[in-house]
Amino acid sequence: MTQQDALKLRRRKRRIRRRLKPRNFKATEEPVFRATQPRYEVSDRIRCVKAGGIGAIHAMAQRIGLVDAIDETLELLKVHLPYHESDHVLNIAYNVLAGHTCLDDLELLRHDEAYMDMLGTPRIPDPTTAGDFLRRLEPRDVVALMDAINALRVPIWDQQPAAQRETAVIDADGTVVGTTGEKMAGMSLSYKGIWGYHPLLISLANFKEPLFLVNRPAHVPSHQDAAAWIDKAIALCRLSFAGVLVRGDTDFSLTKHFDRWDDEGVRFVFGYDAHANLVKIADSLPDTAWRRLERRPRYEVATKPRAKRPNTKERVVIAKEYRNIRLVSEDIAEVAYRPSACRKTYRLVILRKNLSEEKGERWLFDDWRYFFYITNDHSFSTEEVVWQANERCDQENLIEQLKNGVGALRVPVYDLVSNWAYMVIASLAWSLKAWFGMTLPRQVDREDIVGMEFKRFVHAVILVPCQVLRQARRLVLRLLAYTSRTRLLFRSMEATARLGFT
Numbered sequence: 001m002t003q004q005d006a007l008k009l010r011r012r013k014r015r016i017r018r019r020l021k022p023r024n025f026k027a028t029e030e031p032v033f034r035a036t037q038p039r040y041e042v043s044d045r046i047r048c049v050k051a052g053g054i055g056a057i058h059a060m061a062q063r064i065g066l067v068d069a070i071d072e073t074l075e076l077l078k079v080h081l082p083y084h085e086s087d088h089v090l091n092i093a094y095n096v097l098a099g100h101t102c103l104d105d106l107e108l109l110r111h112d113e114a115y116m117d118m119l120g121t122p123r124i125p126d127p128t129t130a131g132d133f134l135r136r137l138e139p140r141d142v143v144a145l146m147d148a149i150n151a152l153r154v155p156i157w158d159q160q161p162a163a164q165r166e167t168a169v170i171d172a173d174g175t176v177v178g179t180t181g182e183k184m185a186g187m188s189l190s191y192k193g194i195w196g197y198h199p200l201l202i203s204l205a206n207f208k209e210p211l212f213l214v215n216r217p218a219h220v221p222s223h224q225d226a227a228a229w230i231d232k233a234i235a236l237c238r239l240s241f242a243g244v245l246v247r248g249d250t251d252f253s254l255t256k257h258f259d260r261w262d263d264e265g266v267r268f269v270f271g272y273d274a275h276a277n278l279v280k281i282a283d284s285l286p287d288t289a290w291r292r293l294e295r296r297p298r299y300e301v302a303t304k305p306r307a308k309r310p311n312t313k314e315r316v317v318i319a320k321e322y323r324n325i326r327l328v329s330e331d332i333a334e335v336a337y338r339p340s341a342c343r344k345t346y347r348l349v350i351l352r353k354n355l356s357e358e359k360g361e362r363w364l365f366d367d368w369r370y371f372f373y374i375t376n377d378h379s380f381s382t383e384e385v386v387w388q389a390n391e392r393c394d395q396e397n398l399i400e401q402l403k404n405g406v407g408a409l410r411v412p413v414y415d416l417v418s419n420w421a422y423m424v425i426a427s428l429a430w431s432l433k434a435w436f437g438m439t440l441p442r443q444v445d446r447e448d449i450v451g452m453e454f455k456r457f458v459h460a461v462i463l464v465p466c467q468v469l470r471q472a473r474r475l476v477l478r479l480l481a482y483t484s485r486t487r488l489l490f491r492s493m494e495a496t497a498r499l500g501f502t
Contacts, residue, residue, distance in 0.1 A: 005490065012482035048480060049114035051098040052466025055477045056492045057432050058119060060439060061090065063496045064152050073148040076136045083125055088133040089145070089425050091125050096429035099458045101407045103127040114468040118477065134413050137421040146212055146424055149431065150236050153209065156438050157240035160207075160446075167267075168237035169205035171395040172230055172248040174198055174222035175403070179411045186416025190218035197416065199409060199423060200226060201399060202233045205247075205391075207450055208398055209434050210427050211236065213408075215420030222251040234266055243267065245377070247392040253374060255339040262344060262376045269380075269388045272348065272372035278337075282350050282370045285333055290352065293330040293383060321360035325367075328354040334382045337374065349373040349385045405454035406430050433457050436488075439495050445488060460485045 061067060067086045074085035083091075095106050098115075106127045109115050116124060125133070137145075157165060178196040179187060187196050198220050202212040212229045226248075234244050246261070250271040261268060272278070317324045330353055337348035351371040357364045373389045380388065403409045408426035411419040437449025449457065460483055469476040479486060 009482065009487060016482065047114040047117065047468050048465050049112065049118050049468055049477075050465050051115065051462050052118070052464045052477050052479065053462035053489060054094055054097055054115075055118050055466070055475075056489045056496070057094070057097060057436060057462070058090070059493060060436060060496045060499075061432065063499050064156070064435070066090075066149075066152055069148045069152060070145070073144045074137075074141060076133070076141065082123075083129075085133075087121075088125055088130060089428070092130055092422070092425045093428045093432065094119075096406055096408070096426050097432065097458065097462055099455075099463060102410075103130050103412050106130055117468045117470060118466070118475070120475065131413055131418075134418045134421045134425075135415075137417060139417055139420075142417065142421050142424055145421075149424075149428060150211060153211075153431075153435075154236070154239045156435055157207075160438060161443070164206060165241050167243040167245050168241035170211070170230065170233050170237065170244065170246045171203050171205050171392050172200070172226055172246070172252050173392075173395050173399065174200050174216075174251070175399050175409065176218055177403075177409045177411060181411070184411060184414055184419075186217055186419075187411075188217040188219040194218060197411065197419065198222070199420075200224075200229065201395070201402070202226075202229050203395055203398055204233075204237065205394065206241075207434055207438060209431055210398065210402065213402075213420075213423050213427055215416055215423055217416065222249075223254060226252055227254050227257050234264075245269065245388075247388060249392070255341040258339065258342050258346065258374075258376070259344050262346075267375070267377040269373060269375045269377065269385055269392075271389055272374045274370050274372055278348070278350075278372055279370055281335060281337075282333070282352065285335070285350075289333045289335075290331040291333075293332045293351065293386065295330075296387065318360055323364075324358045326356045326358060328356050328366075330354070332382050332386060339374075344376075347375050347378070347385070349375070349382055351386055401454050402427055402430060430454060436461070436492060439499065440488065440491055441495050442491070445491065448485075449488070461488060464489070 067090070070086040070089050071084050074089075076085055077083070091106065092103070095103075095109060098105075098109065100106075100108065104127050106125065110124055110126055116122065176190045176192060176194050176196060176198055178194040180195075181187070189195055190198060196218045198216050198218045200212075200214040200216060200222070201210060202214075203210050211233045214225070214229060216224065230246060230252075234246070237244050244266050246266060246268040248268075248270050250273045253270040253272050258268070314324075316322075330351060333350045333352070335348050335350070336345045338345040349372070351373070353369045353371070355367040355369060357367055373385050375385050375388075377385075399409075406426060406429055408423050408430065410422070410426075413419050413422055433452075433454060434450055437446050437452075440446050440449065449461075452460075464483060464486060465480040467478040467480055469478060479489075
């Protein structure tokens, strides 16, 4: 960033602060929105693109080798007239980054001259061509594309602080993606009664990255073929991380793989089904084996603690005399346990919830419920095993972002594999967001972007209006608006130029 650009940003920041500075306003007789009827004119020479942040994203994608990796991996087109495979993939990913939600929105970008000038292309594929490209991919092509994208993560991980690369935390879960279509090939009926698909997501909790996204029919159980994809994620993370921890709910307690993972030095924490024999073990434990679980606060109070507001739901439940289950306390215990499919013995942590069933203000009875967690990690305390299992639920936030933020878990094409390809390519938009943050020089900026919701990232960083100037041998994007994170575009371009990738 030049000194002149920095000065302009400081001026704009001061103007915004001046406008938003708290004031003692006097009562006014008219609304503050006083603009009269505007007059629209058409600019002749000046062209503006609303998604100016994509320029920085594309520069990063070129620098880290994403464009070349896609073209070397996918060989779907015999003749490039004129598009290459990377053009199709990035066209769909950039459509998502521009805030659009479906393939038809590509038509909006095809009529944006400044957008195409920003990418240095005379035209981009239309929605029909994009759909045809997705239908060309076979399962092996989708897997190869995920492997190519994942290979680019390793050098980016290597540039992160060593403290963040001590242990790779791999989470696994499935989610149901519904569809209203009747002729979509490969779909089936889920246990929830929803027609659609059941993708499996293997993600890295450290940087909230989707490593493997595998589409399956809706009736398939969550854990089907999960071990093979977890193994691929383990092999990938070991290229950059010192250790690996795998987490999952009860569906992913794949006991026949426990001994192998333990022999390979892989740590794991899984939920475990409350089988009758385990409940019997928990019931037989003496009172001295249990101790109270003290939950950690969700956050630290930055100022002063405030009084809690009345619980409206609780008051309605009592007034209407609905049946209510209330948590009274939680206790934990630990025993050694060897699953029937294992040769080794592992730690079984038991969480006992003391629940009170009430109707209105009347107490009915107390109920004890057990939750089981199995692990081979002896460095965790009993409480930390429970917390690790609970923190795995943060993957639900990533799934929510992929569903409703990115819009990757959608089914715009006609069969399972084509929709799988769309899921992988659209989720690349989320990975580009994560990489944008991870390549920034300041740690505070990295954490800000990596933890940011996708829609907020799009509006704060991507949807920045820019004037597009094509000069001799260079492209200039002149910012026409200011946001609190505009500086990140300059920092990203400077950091991208210093990246050691080619």
